[in-house]
Amino acid sequence: MNLELSAPDLAFRDEVRAFLSEHLPPELSAAGRRMTSVFVDKKYSLPWQKILHAKGWVAPSWPVEYGGCGWTEMQRYIFAAECARAGAPGLSPMGLRMVGPCIQRYGTPEQKAFFLPRILSGEDYWCQGYSEPGSGSDLASLQMRAVRDGDHYVLNGSKIWTTHAHWANRMFCLVRTNFEGKPQKGITFLLLEMDTPGIEVKPIITLAGEHEVNQVFFTDVRVPVSGRLGEENDGWTVAKYLLEFERGGGSAPGLKVSLDRLRAMAREERGDGVALLDDPAFRGRLAAAEIAVEAIEVTEHRVMTALSAGKNPGPASSMLKTQGTEAMQRIDELAIETAGYYAGVDQIEAREPGSNETPVGPEHSLVAMPRYLNNRAASIYGGSNEIQRDIMARLVLGL
Template sequence: MRLDLSSQDIEFQQEVRAFLRDKLSPELAAAGRLATSVFIEPEFTLPWQRILHERGWVAPHWPKEYGGTGWTEMQRYIFASECARAGAPGLAPMGLGMVGPCIIGYGTPEQKAHYLPRILSGEDYWCQGYSEPGSGSDLASLQLRAVSDGDDYVLNGTKIWTTHAHHANKMFCLVRTDPEAKAQKGITFLLLDMSIPGIKVDPIITLAGEHELNQVFFDDVRVPRSGRLGEENDGWSVAKYLLEFERSGGSSAGLEAGLGRLQRYVTGLGCPDLMRLAADLGTRVEAIKGTEQRILSAVSSGKPPGPAASMLKIQRTELMQAVDELGVLASGMYGGVQQLEAVHPLGNVAPIGPAELVTAMPRYLNNRAGSIYGGSNEVQRNIIAKGVLGL
């Protein structure tokens, strides 16, 4: 796909830039610039989501009839690029980027009418109940039990690595409804309220010292059957559809913007080895753009992303980690200094060492999981081997 801008695209680009100049406050821009992972605290993402929702720009990839923008692939690319360059905080992906498209694809009219407007507005903040102890990349081995009891399912078990469960009021969850069936055949997809009695959320502190992850325990939790998305025991089909959006969602624009700041810093250092590494990473960013455009074209015509989503997931996460490694190298002796207060947008604490690299080490530590979450990159290569090469 050609990336040359037409006169209409240039006009749209100017509209987006004017909107960002007018609406993106310094505090919100700082939250985007100081982000140490793809998840930013809702105290910053939700105000920005409300601003975008008021403009009608909060869900560019959704169909227009459900609250999307009706933009072309190029307009979506321009919007993502300009937001990244301006430092806008990325929105929480679980609702808008993952379960929202899944509800559009599998939800009943009643589910769509109830959930979709609340996702757009940010009234519902979602977390993902997928991984369990011993069931991560091998997700089909999950054991969280859901027993049918009248109009409810009764849940017992646990989920782990549940990002922002301590903030969420909703969860989309995979449960085992038929323990006798083959692994993928006995799974059901549920939408549930985090305030239901019997749910307990315990924090997991990351290597970077941040509270982003949690373990969630279910003790006789009653979930109404009306929260089931898709058919009973067919949740694996729903989950695969959702994972394609998880793996293909997002944009290289954030990587490009972050790498651009890093390139300017290493150029100032005058270190030829670091400058060469930065240039190589820039070439990889350009290669990823082509894959993104192919996927956007497929999704806009009503097709799921397919195996290309796995290709893009590998490319993005491995490049993200390479950029992080370059940041740590450029940090030198300051890379090992833990300074959580300095990466908080409202912390008002001066960093030790170069301000441009204050997030280098926490990003490096947090993003090591990038090649694991959403299905490990080894699993993605198996999907490609089967779906593309027929192996």
């Protein structure tokens, strides 16, 4: 496989670099470099989304008729790589990468006309109502009830681990509308407003001391039937389509930036005057991580080839989700080793971009531990890696 960029792709890369150099504000770049999760705070991601929206670059993977860029798969990859290299904060994937493509595929003309422009502009900020207490990786066992009452569904139950529900004004949600037969056949996909009476959001503080996820309670919440995406009791079909995008590739550019940052950390001298990068055992573990990332990059290029031919990611998205999250966790572990005892210092205020708090220890140690703690969940959310391996065993190996 030839990974060298063509002349047009090199020209596009230079165009992206020039745009980022001119339009990415330093405070947003600082926030991107200090982010401790794949979900960046709204106060940093949304301003960057508005800048990209004004340029017409906010939804590289969308079809042109819905506001996409018309880029090739390679151009999208280059754009992601350059944004990662420049430290651009990630955009919330809930609208642009997840529910947006589902609305394009399953939405009515009215739903497309209303929701898609608002997703692009950032006017609507989405959260995902999937997991429930007792229904995480086994999502088909969800129990939140939705009873039809005329032109509305009445919802009762709760969702958990709901990322950014405290900031979102809309949720895409899976509910149970039929309790008989196969569990997957009784699920419906709804789009709802978070300020609907009966919705209560309660924070869950992570081990990193951050408020990213929540539990959301629903008590007699009335959602219009017009908010249903797809047919009643056929929400599992919509959900599976969405998960292909949630689990999809594109992680190699960010992983390579993390490796570069780790290598720079390891070059610094420790207290004994010896750089960790000079330690043969550490270099061996770093090389293993680099090999894993290179393998992911090659696989992502294979997926790009398939997508260019009009195919869906399919089970390859499960493979990339598994390998990408495990490589990220391996890099996080090496970063903890590199930071040493400074990684254990809790410095929430000093991590905030623009903070006047003086860090304890090297600046790179600020985010080593919170990244490690937050990214432990990466092999669970979006379908645990054990579930992904089961999918690969069935659909790829035929077991």
